Structure formats: C-alpha cells, structure tokens
Amino acid sequence: MAHSGGSQTPPLTARAAGLVACPTCGRVHQAQTVHCLRCGQVLASRDGTSMQRVWAWLVAGFMAYIPANLYPMLETTTLGKTQSNTLLGGVIELVLHHSYGVAAIVFFASIVIPIGKFVAISYLALQVQRPDRNSVHLKHRMLEVVEFIGRWSMIDVFVVALLSSLVQLGSVVSVQPGIAAISFALSVVFTMLSAMSFDSRLIWDTDTKDSETA
C-alpha cells in the first residue's frame, strides 16, 4: 500500500465534517438525518449509550461466570456412582487422560478467553475517556480480537450438550448437564453483547495524533 504522504493529511471523520455515517452500510448523511437512506438503520454519530451497555453486559457476564466455575458442569453416573465435574475439573480430567491437545482447547475456551475478555473490555472501556497518542491501533485490534474470539467459548456448552445426549446407556453410564452449563452459556452471551455494544469509533476519537494538526 502506498502510504507516502498519506500521514501528512490528517484523516477527516464523518463527525468532524458535520456528517453522520451509518455503521451498517457505510452511507454518509447530513448530520440531522434520522434513518439511513440506504439501509434504514437508525443513525447516531456516536452511540451515546454504548459505554453504559458495555459495562452492564460485562458485569452481568462476570456475575454469571462465578457460578459457572463453582457449580458442576457435568454429572457422570457410572454403575451407580456419580461424579461431577466443574469447568476447570473437566480440563484437569482431560489432562489426566493425557489428551493434552483437547485439554488445551477447552482450557483456552473456558478459562483463558472469558477472563481475557473481562480484562480486555474493562481496560478498553476505562481507557476510552483518555486521549491517546500511540496505542489506538492496538486498542482497536484488541476489540476486534475480543469480538472475533468470544463466541468460541461456547465450545464447552456444546460438549456438555453432546455428552449428555450421547451418553445415556441406562444403568451402565449416563451423563447429566449441571447448572453451570446454563450460567456459563449466559456468561458467554452477555460478554458477546458487551463487546458488540462497544462503539469502536469512540476508541478512534481518543486518537490525539491526528487532531493536533487541526
């Protein structure tokens, strides 16, 4: 890409030009336009309630994640004996069975991604008020990664669903889903909603590198 000279002209945002852009289809309108003329989306230069919704969903997601770790995800009954597994317990069991690759996938999806999301979204939300000269690209990348990777936490919920439907062999062995399956699923959904509520244009608004010349 030819970047020569590109940095001399500071980028002009739709808002700075007195316009309002549609985040769904990219169409640009006069500032007072209410509905997008191309796709019908309700327009707002910046989503004013964005940060409120980000925090609300994030807190909800965190609250749901606590019982998800404490209560059993899965209850396995083998010849009359019942054994229950928590989120982390399932990972440990896989390690004990020497399924290291699968253990790594589940550990990543159920522990690393959710906790990483809580940290990353809180960090971005706290930083959104502060002017920033250098790390705007990095923050935007962070939000993109969080949005992209968050849905993959659902793996363990699907595993529980599959196991409890597959392993129903009467008295020999049967598997029941635990209550943590619900709270974990809710936690994933809430944090996905939190990341989606984040208006990434707010991150770019903190970029002072461009506005210095204005």
Added chain:
Amino acid sequence: MDNALTPLNREVSPLSNHALADLVACPQCDTLHRLVLVAAGQKARCRRCHSVLMSPHASAMTKIVMLALTATVLMIAAITFPFLTLEARGLTQRNSVIDAILAFSSGLMLPLSLAIAGLIVVLPLMRLAAILYVLAPMAIGWAPAKGAMRAFRFAQVLKPWAMAEIFIVGVAVALVKVAGLAILTIGPAFWAFTALVLVTVLNDNFMCRLTIWRTLEARRPHL
C-alpha cells in the same frame, strides 16, 4: 487499488444527502473516503484503521446464492441423518443433531436446549433464508424484494450468533471425552455439518457488504 478510496481533505463544502452517496465512512473509525470503483478480487482498506471496506468479487451475487442453497441442503441433511452412533457394553444408541439438542429439554435445562437449537440450527437457517431472500432476486437482475433492506440487516446482525463451526469443534472435544466410556462412530450428518461450515466460510468470503448495500440502493424502486 490504493487510490480507490482517497481520504478527503478538510475543505468539504456542504453537500446534499444525494451527493453524499459517493462517500463512505469507515464503520470502525468514522474516517471519510471518496468511493471509486474497486476491481473484483481486490480489497480496499480504510486509510486510518486498515479495516476492509470493500472486497468485491466477480459475479458474487450468483456465487453467494448458489452457496447459500448448498448450505441449506446440507443443513437439512445434517439434522435428519444420524449424527453419531454410540456403543458400550452391547448397547447401541443412534443420535441425530436434534437428539443432541433435546438432551436438556427437561425442567430448568429447557431454556439452554432451546438456546443451543437456536445457535446451531435455527439462526444459521434464518441467516441463509435472509441471504437468499435478499440476493436471489438480485442475482437474476430483478429489483430487490419487499423488505430486502431489513432482511439483509437482520442477516448481518445474526452472523456472530450462528455457531455451527464452534459446534463442530465441540463434537471433536466430545469424541475425545467419550473415548474411554464407549465406542463412537461418526454418521453422515457429521460430514454434512462439516461441509456446511466450509460452505459458510466460503460464502462469507464472497460477501462484500458495502457492494451489496450499494447494489440494493441502486436497484431499489423509487419510493
């Protein structure tokens, strides 16, 4: 390729909404660009945040419609054929995807089973239906169907919630977990589901949102 979208200078004179149709603002960072033709197979990125703004493909509409039809057939196969067969101590059990979903369908777990049904079957099917509704008339050169704008916006919102590919990884993990308890055999529905995931990825790759929105706008009958 680089000059397809040129950043605007500061002196933008007041433009009417009609003239503004030639501009595009990056949905990620709000930076304005002047829109020029982007050749098929090329990508136009935002000058500031480098998000892909446009990536048109040759006869994309026809390709998307064909792939969406294929995906719909595969989804129907995936939910009707046996998915997995389990054997342990002389007992055999065949499961379809529906069985896997209905595992939770008692008491408190019912909402969870409905949610899973939504994520792996209902929402992907709704998204395919919305895409076909919007693009099938367009692919044969007709004007967009009634409510096409709303349907395409709906398809865009649904995208992160259609989780067929995550379900496939879940199946792989479940296979490993169950290995000690019983013998598992993969049925034809599993392969249909895997093919569905590949077709969906290919389909999303052909989907240039901005191009489709602009085509929808251009062909819309006058209000």
